[in-house]
Amino acid sequence: MTGSIPRLVDNFGRQHHYLRISVTDRCNLRCIYCMPEEGMEFEPSDKILTYEEIAEVVRVVAGMGISKIRLTGGEPLVRKELEKLVAMIASIPGIEDISLTTNGIFLAPRAERLKEAGLTRVNISMDSLQADRFKMITRGGDVRKVLDSIDACVKVGLSPIKLNVVLMKGLNDDEIADFIALTQERDIHVRFIEYMPIGHSDTQWKNLYLPLNRVMEVCAEQQWEYASVTTIQGNGPSENYRLNGAIGSFGLIHPVSEHFCQTCNRLRLTADGYIKPCLAWTEQFQVRSVVGNDEAMRQLFLDALGTKPENHEMSKFLQGDEEISHTPTARRMSQIGG
Numbered sequence: 001m002t003g004s005i006p007r008l009v010d011n012f013g014r015q016h017h018y019l020r021i022s023v024t025d026r027c028n029l030r031c032i033y034c035m036p037e038e039g040m041e042f043e044p045s046d047k048i049l050t051y052e053e054i055a056e057v058v059r060v061v062a063g064m065g066i067s068k069i070r071l072t073g074g075e076p077l078v079r080k081e082l083e084k085l086v087a088m089i090a091s092i093p094g095i096e097d098i099s100l101t102t103n104g105i106f107l108a109p110r111a112e113r114l115k116e117a118g119l120t121r122v123n124i125s126m127d128s129l130q131a132d133r134f135k136m137i138t139r140g141g142d143v144r145k146v147l148d149s150i151d152a153c154v155k156v157g158l159s160p161i162k163l164n165v166v167l168m169k170g171l172n173d174d175e176i177a178d179f180i181a182l183t184q185e186r187d188i189h190v191r192f193i194e195y196m197p198i199g200h201s202d203t204q205w206k207n208l209y210l211p212l213n214r215v216m217e218v219c220a221e222q223q224w225e226y227a228s229v230t231t232i233q234g235n236g237p238s239e240n241y242r243l244n245g246a247i248g249s250f251g252l253i254h255p256v257s258e259h260f261c262q263t264c265n266r267l268r269l270t271a272d273g274y275i276k277p278c279l280a281w282t283e284q285f286q287v288r289s290v291v292g293n294d295e296a297m298r299q300l301f302l303d304a305l306g307t308k309p310e311n312h313e314m315s316k317f318l319q320g321d322e323e324i325s326h327t328p329t330a331r332r333m334s335q336i337g338g
Helices: 051-062 082-090 108-117 131-138 143-156 173-185 203-208 213-221 294-306 315-319
Strands: 018-022 068-072 097-102 121-125 161-167 188-194 226-229 239-243 249-253 266-269 274-276
Touching: 018 051, 051 082, 051 266, 051 294, 068 082, 082 097, 082 108, 108 143, 121 143, 131 143, 143 161, 161 173, 173 188, 173 213, 173 239, 173 249, 266 294, 274 294
Parallel strands: 018 068, 018 266, 068 097, 097 121, 121 161, 161 188, 188 249
Antiparallel strands: 226 239, 239 249, 266 274
16 A cells, blocks of 8 residues: 555665666766766666666656656766656656756757657756867767757756856866856756766876866856755755856756765666665665565565765765775766766
8 A cells, every 4th residue: 555655764764755766887988087088888788777667666666655756867868768768767656857967969859859848957067168168078070050959958948057167277267257157048957967987986086077166166266156945946965156247047966076965866877777775875676576576576665775885975985085985986077976
């Protein structure tokens, strides 16, 4: 009976209602913080969850309190007919919000179909507004296609549109003001994200890491006045602000310097079918073998939650602290789901 179905509450009392689903580990770009330029080994197609399997997982966890779904990758739009999966998920009782994280290269011609299928909103990864720099960071991307996708999303009503900007010291931190300026005349919500040591805590990460207090310093330099905002859909872990008189907003997501683990409400499902209770650590649980057995799947999700730590301890990487409670994952962000 519905009343007896357990809810997704972990050992620290955090109730989970958000599932991030990676539909592929493949991507058309090779962003410098996400994938190496070459040598990535991708899962064969028969190891990737089918749309039917994903929908079965969502159906079961919707009964346990999951109401919010985000489709990620890799790049989710390299997966054929993603609109079919969106429609399947949208038809599941209890699901109230379906969002997509994408690099935006393939989004413009598909935005209308995705909206019609039931997609609620999009997050577009965009780490530079400058064509040459964007091409360098993504190792080949065309920023014009991303800008066209933003226009297409506005046209079809995929709102709010959020831009994810991974801030990197000496690489794109001189564009902070340019990104915030986008919010003045358009309903765009820029999210500055700290560079995370997921799958690698190497010299590159340490050299490029920049705490987000730099964003507020830029606002002071520009003599911009702003106020805190708490009414943006899909607010998540972002601390949001709006310039006085602006239409859009900007926000800070700082998982390293000021982790938000105490309010974490999310689980991840990887493209190859593993439940990951925490992005940073190795723990994962294979779900494919229990598809079709609702009781076993519920128990697997509860078992996964039972291993979720109180926090991810990424700040210890900054301090060079080797005293960490879990084993950091060796999987890249693209292999887990951004």
